[in-house]
Amino acid sequence: MKLKIETIRLDYINPFRISRNVTTSKENIIVKLSDGNITGLGEASADSFYGETNATVVQAVKKGFNLIKNEDPFELDRIYDILNKNLGSCRVAITALDIALHDLICKKLKMPVYKYYGLEPIKSKLTSFTIGIDTIPKIIEKTLEAKKYPYLKVKLGCKNDMDIAKAVMDNFKGKICFDANAGWTLNEAVKKISILAKYKPEFIEQPLPPVKVKDLKILKKHVRVPIIADESVVDRNDILPASEFADGINIKLAKCGGIREAFKMCVIAKSLGLKIMFGCRTESSILVTAAAHLGSMADYLDLDTNVLIKNDPYKGDVFDNGRITIIPGVPGLGVSKIK
Amino acid sequence: MKLKIETIRLDYINPFRISRNVTTSKENIIVKLSDGNITGLGEASADSFYGETNATVVQAVKKGFNLIKNEDPFELDRIYDILNKNLGSCRVAITALDIALHDLICKKLKMPVYKYYGLEPIKSKLTSFTIGIDTIPKIIEKTLEAKKYPYLKVKLGCKNDMDIAKAVMDNFKGKICFDANAGWTLNEAVKKISILAKYKPEFIEQPLPPVKVKDLKILKKHVRVPIIADESVVDRNDILPASEFADGINIKLAKCGGIREAFKMCVIAKSLGLKIMFGCRTESSILVTAAAHLGSMADYLDLDTNVLIKNDPYKGDVFDNGRITIIPGVPGLGVSKIK
Numbered sequence: 008m009k010l011k012i013e014t015i016r017l018d019y020i021n022p023f024r025i026s027r028n029v030t031t032s033k034e035n036i037i038v039k040l041s042d043g044n045i046t047g048l049g050e051a052s053a054d055s056f057y058g059e060t061n062a063t064v065v066q067a068v069k070k071g072f073n074l075i076k077n078e079d080p081f082e083l084d085r086i087y088d089i090l091n092k093n094l095g096s097c098r099v100a101i102t103a104l105d106i107a108l109h110d111l112i113c114k115k116l117k118m119p120v121y122k123y124y125g126l127e128p129i130k131s132k133l134t135s136f137t138i139g140i141d142t143i144p145k146i147i148e149k150t151l152e153a154k155k156y157p158y159l160k161v162k163l164g165c166k167n168d169m170d171i172a173k174a175v176m177d178n179f180k181g182k183i184c185f186d187a188n189a190g191w192t193l194n195e196a197v198k199k200i201s202i203l204a205k206y207k208p209e210f211i212e213q214p215l216p217p218v219k220v221k222d223l224k225i226l227k228k229h230v231r232v233p234i235i236a237d238e239s240v241v242d243r244n245d246i247l248p249a250s251e252f253a254d255g256i257n258i259k260l261a262k263c264g265g266i267r268e269a270f271k272m273c274v275i276a277k278s279l280g281l282k283i284m285f286g287c288r289t290e291s292s293i294l295v296t297a298a299a300h301l302g303s304m305a306d307y308l309d310l311d312t313n314v315l316i317k318n319d320p321y322k323g324d325v326f327d328n329g330r331i332t333i334i335p336g337v338p339g340l341g342v343s344k345i346k
Numbered sequence: 347m348k349l350k351i352e353t354i355r356l357d358y359i360n361p362f363r364i365s366r367n368v369t370t371s372k373e374n375i376i377v378k379l380s381d382g383n384i385t386g387l388g389e390a391s392a393d394s395f396y397g398e399t400n401a402t403v404v405q406a407v408k409k410g411f412n413l414i415k416n417e418d419p420f421e422l423d424r425i426y427d428i429l430n431k432n433l434g435s436c437r438v439a440i441t442a443l444d445i446a447l448h449d450l451i452c453k454k455l456k457m458p459v460y461k462y463y464g465l466e467p468i469k470s471k472l473t474s475f476t477i478g479i480d481t482i483p484k485i486i487e488k489t490l491e492a493k494k495y496p497y498l499k500v501k502l503g504c505k506n507d508m509d510i511a512k513a514v515m516d517n518f519k520g521k522i523c524f525d526a527n528a529g530w531t532l533n534e535a536v537k538k539i540s541i542l543a544k545y546k547p548e549f550i551e552q553p554l555p556p557v558k559v560k561d562l563k564i565l566k567k568h569v570r571v572p573i574i575a576d577e578s579v580v581d582r583n584d585i586l587p588a589s590e591f592a593d594g595i596n597i598k599l600a601k602c603g604g605i606r607e608a609f610k611m612c613v614i615a616k617s618l619g620l621k622i623m624f625g626c627r628t629e630s631s632i633l634v635t636a637a638a639h640l641g642s643m644a645d646y647l648d649l650d651t652n653v654l655i656k657n658d659p660y661k662g663d664v665f666d667n668g669r670i671t672i673i674p675g676v677p678g679l680g681v682s683k684i685k
Contacts, residue, residue, distance in 0.1 A: 081457070081461050081464065082461075082464060082465070082466055083464030084463075084464045084465055084466075084642075085465075085466055116455055116457075118420070118455075122420050122421075124423075125420065125421060125422030125423045125606065126421070126423055126424075127421055127423075127424055243613075243617050244617070246617065247617065247618065267464065271613045271617075274582075274610045274613045274614060275613060275614050275617045278582050278583070278585065278586065278610075278614045279586060303423075304423075
């Protein structure tokens, strides 16, 4: 196998704010693994919350590639174990290599990734469209623009977030969920979730910081709205502990280690009676489409960042009015570069 | 797809006795699924303990086939859900169809089943060789014959089973495990396991009936030898409850629903910190080899019934002095009929 690394810059249509930061553009790492004439595509979206930078990602991808370049690319479990043991602190690099391997072997087999996993392709499956934190006039403007979508996810976790929630709900009648991105204290969460409950949200995502395990357990007893764990659940080892304070988990490929780990997490979460959500970071169509291939296993999809970007260099799944479709039958991820 | 059903009779070299029955021969159902020129092989080994007979199996296989014959055989999860919903009470029929589908699609892909699951083939991996319940002189004779094997599994759960254990251990110095096949009461189990502990067994399998959940939990607190749950764990839904009274689970393809269910059970069991054992019923090389393909995920193998049979019509994995090897690179299960 041969490795090629590139950097792409993704520019947001609107600056994107969550509880802990604001993003106007982001540089992601594209990983290309070639074997003969076939090339597999992978992507790394580093997140400083998990201690990742593009410099550490590039270093980890190179190190990982050197460890696996002579392995049989089909031995995904063995390769995952090697990468996990050696790049444990940079899961996003494992993800990029894992996705490129899946694209590569499924292109070799001339079958789509969803089919390789014994799954159906998703067809017009609902995804939430995200409204980032903003001023109230801007929130109203964004909500009116997003009226065409059946399902919104609203970012909270800031001082005036109850005003934001109200501004959205005054102008939107579809399904809704809220994401505090670990931005609340226990008391704040109890109070705010009781206010949000009247909007009958699908769920509240990560109300408290992941380190506040005790508080999360107390919170679960005080609220009736389902809680989805995001920052609290990185990989499969975090699912059983999270089942004590959450009703579901947010699986992100960029966070967990790739397609194979995400598939295993779905199997484990389902067996524990947890709901499954697929989320994303700032990602091009490579990462978003990779997640969408496993989409039939998810209860909730939140795979929309490629739509929030104005210069995605790739195209893959089809986003149409808040719904995602995987084009059936295309080998590998089915992602190609826009000319 | 086309379906063909056959019956084969497997004759034991020695009558095989466990706590609840004795077997001299057994009729299994062979399922053949053809698509074009390619045929996939599956097998059903009915067990009356789970309410299965060959008549119910044949009926269920036909019913299941009619429900899936026009499906894409690659959509294994969708097919499993259809079969599970409709043949829920006859898991052994689901297993036969699932294994035939795996053989079929992996032959189409020209890849072995282990490779399709991203796994390595097992190479000379230790399996236990089973000593059934018998008279003490016969136990001694069998143990001496089995001296060439590094690892024995001894069936207990009868009146004089401590004499059997002693007779084996007086004549054997290798690794050992014991299987009571749900044959003890709580008091009996506590007493007997404390005697067996001095032989330092790898584990004790299913000491109590699966319905005795409370007793199993009490037992776990009283013994230090690891407990493996067999009859208590049918499919993935039983793993979390079993984690409260067992250190590991015995996965049998004939019991759980096939290769796909077994793979998922391994993922779940590992995430709960449970050990994984692969076991078998009275089976030809079709069922035994199907399990061996996932063998790299198991901590303990007990895949030996094809060796206890004198007229196995099929050949698949290679059993050599208590060790199993999967021949690498052969498409599908790699099982063929002996001419």
